[in-house]
Amino acid sequence: MSKTSQRELGESDSPIEDALEDAFQRQLTEGTQRLHRSWREVLITGFFGGTEVAMGVLAYLSVLNATGNQLLAGLAFSIGFLALLLGRSELFTEGFLVPVTTVAAKRASVRQLLKLWSGTLAANLVGGWVIMWLIMAGFPKLHAQTVESASHFATAGLSRETVVLALLGGMAITLMTRMQHGTDSVPGKIAAAVAGAFLLAGLQMFHSILDSLLIFGALITGDAPFGYLDWLGWFGYTVVGNIVGGLALVTLLRLLRSKDRLQEERSDAEAESE
Template identity: 65%
Template structure:
């Protein structure tokens, strides 16, 4: 149902709270529409958009390495990494950790199934990792002076024990990336979306939160560069980071948005069942 139809329905029922509610409804409708489109992609579309997303994040990692090597500042390197998130936003590629708010809302609204959500998540995750792994190999070959920077950066993640601090860093990363998604879907302005991407990059990369895709690409670069650890060390870090990213994104930002949109979800499910 179009946004103006929802607004008319609310007006007739006398439950419209004015312009703010209308804006929330428009944002909700846009999220459901985009989420349904993403959920109904074929495997080919899911994998290719995931590959593209991994490549774009890898470009951001390249710039992150270059700036960190020159400045030694994680905050400046995090700002530089925003190139990757800006590319994702403008090119409309797919990042695994950006799949928590939008497609989940579409499923809750009855516009997609859990099986489709599983396909989107698994295909995007594989595509991100494969695309990122390939481009990080190319980066290491093209910029051998950055190899030491890659190994130093990756050590922060693979050497981290599974304790409360590591779990908190991964949980916060899930909240941060999903909040960035929420901000970008709350506006139609490309400038505002870019600002949200820069803020997201500063929080995630600048503060070295544990992000399953971004930091995996850093580790892949280090492995290509001959790091003194292996893929087993990466996997030992990756499994809990991925689960906690999902927990932070789903049980904080997404859940709050779904609770806030309860009435809209009920109307949408009724429309979907009609």
Template identity: 55%
Template sequence: MAEHPIVATNAPEEHEPEVEEAFDRLVSEGKDRLGRPLLPLVSTGLLGGIDIGTGILAMLLVLHATGSHLLAGLAFSIGFVALLLARSELFTENFLVPVTAVVAREGTLRSLARLWGMTLLLNLVGGWIVMWLLVTSFPSLHETVLEAGTHFGTMPIGLRSFCLAVLAGVVITLMTRMQHGTESTGVRIVPAILFGALLAGGQLFHSVLDSLLMFGALIVGAPFGYLDWLARLGWAALGNLAGGLLLVTAVRLLRVTHRIEEAHREKG
């Protein structure tokens, strides 16, 4: 009588090579970002605000001409393409990449806080400058800027706005993950366009994008003040962090726990 083969119950888990390769890219780039010297960090953050401002210009021009937030959102994706190809960064793009490096012990929480704080501050400074240039150059857009900025500047701080901020964090972090799943620049442009359109067209609550819209409204005479903007910046940033870190980064790191353990063993 033929013997049946014994199936091993402790066979090694099969892993996904594509996921592991993406993890390695995230750790490598995250380590570089966390160790970035001051001047390149300032330049990258400042340019991030300026580059995203080009997307806002496109969005406002289309919104003014059509009144459609969906078409305006599609036009806004120009800003995300600029961020990708010009190698600048938004604050919310740093939820997945450097956090993965910190989890793999290729960076510290202190360096992460430095990256987040400097990038957000400089995004806002660069964004304010480009919004001043925008409203000064296009008086015909003042009414559109005022309406778009007031929508966020007077949005109640509550559950709905927090959920919109969480969704914004999910959208941006998922876009970042998709872009790091490939080395092809052409392929990386696709999620930049799709998720840029979703973010702006859906009027999600994004700490940097909506701050720039509020800046534009404030410059042309908004019915709210900078303290109102600051409160909504903090609320949006909190929701963005919750969405990006908890719903995307943390869950996706569960797929590579074995690599994280290997990294920890190597670091002792």
């Protein structure tokens, strides 16, 4: 009998440990499914993820243009995260906790993780660009607001402040993922999505996908005081910051917390492969 089975048959340590065990199992189940997708499935779910975040950007810009209130606009952006949650699409920055935990448990390979990350990132950007083109064509009254909002990110040079904002952005989105996997409650998952949107969009943290879509919208208007090369320079350090923030500030600590369970899963995986 494996250690995992023995643990399941034994008495629970505490309600908190039971909850952590349930969350761990949910992560492994979901992560295994996500990491074993074909390229077609990765690209399609990533494309939808980009389109849904773009709809959140539309809500964000609309509220910001009408009220001038950044915090209210951040709450409006939660529409995008709610669509991701309920539509089960894929966002690149939501791939730092669950898939990495699954790889650490030897339920998937590093190669599969890189496929998920690269395919989702590219598809998010393509899907988001398409919808931002439609938004800019359908809502010309939002052009000025889009350029103003995007300039905050695209013209930000590499500095301690911008690096920290990228780290915090990666931490915030991974924390949102952790909260959503810590409960079976749909209202609880929705609350986590709203909280994540408030932190990221309301406080203007640097997020590689969300802010890229704002920049794309500004570029599509033809009025932006920057170009795609400026976006690429900003995107380069922001995506690295998001990855480091999500992995080092949330995922690594969660793995350390579940060290014993990870070892059990690794042992079971090795036994099953023999």
